[in-house]
Amino acid sequence: MARAPTTADAFNAVAEPRRRQILDLLVGGERPVNDLVRQLGLAQPLVSKHLRVLREVGLVDVRDDGRQRMYRLDGRPLKPIHDWVKGYERSWSQRSDRLDAVLSELQGSELQGSELQGSELQEKEDGDDGREE
Numbered sequence: 237m238a239r240a241p242t243t244a245d246a247f248n249a250v251a252e253p254r255r256r257q258i259l260d261l262l263v264g265g266e267r268p269v270n271d272l273v274r275q276l277g278l279a280q281p282l283v284s285k286h287l288r289v290l291r292e293v294g295l296v297d298v299r300d301d302g303r304q305r306m307y308r309l310d311g312r313p314l315k316p317i318h319d320w321v322k323g324y325e326r327s328w329s330q331r332s333d334r335l336d337a338v339l340s341e342l343q344g345s346e347l348q349g350s351e352l353q354g355s356e357l358q359e360k361e362d363g364d365d366g367r368e369e
Contacts, residue, residue: 268306269283
């Protein structure tokens, strides 16, 4: 089965790591393309290609400001991604809670073990080696 084009929806568009980096930069506000090029360390044509894909799925808006093109994030197309991921949040929370319980148990066992070792050391220092005379 052929893979859906990257411009089909936000899911496919953000699958590319460089596009996510662009979105991360645009979270801070509107930026000219040259600023994005500089921040990403990529060639301008490559950044423009990624911006075109993001624009086609509605994640990025562009406006002309004199000779510059200014890009800004439009987060509305990310809502379906957020809603989908949110469905997994309960599972993550439950797993995290179970991990916390296991860690607490281990820490309790470790603390008891160190207390026992400490009492054994104290007995040796006191001259009681546990043998009857």
